[in-house]
Amino acid sequence: MGVMDQHMKAMQAMHDKMAAAKTPEERQALMAEHMKLMQDGMSMMKQMGGASAMSGMSSDKTKKAGMPSSQQMMEKRMDMMESMMQMMMDRMPAPAPAN
Secondary structure (H helix, E strand, O other): OHHHHHHHHHHHHHHHHHHHHHHHHHHHHHHHHHHHHHHHHHHHHHHHHHHHHHHHHOOHOOOOOOOOOHHHHHHHHHHHHHHHHHHHHOOOOOOOOOO
16 A cells, blocks of 8 residues: 555656646656656556455455555545546646637
């Protein structure tokens, strides 16, 4: 779960950098880093999907060992998905004003 928290912080920092970019050139310069971060997030979510299915079969021992519950995993995964969707929306051009 710590890795996921770090990734969420990195995504937030990237979001802030892109929002602070003043020119299209600055934004473009951040795109490669942004895409890498998004791909890493997708990979992590795929791994978590398998892990959360497995955690449904967890024993009392794993729960006592501090393993995250399936509910916690799902919440983290949803938070990450929401953040990634926001980043994608922020990349889209602003809609043209309605006439």
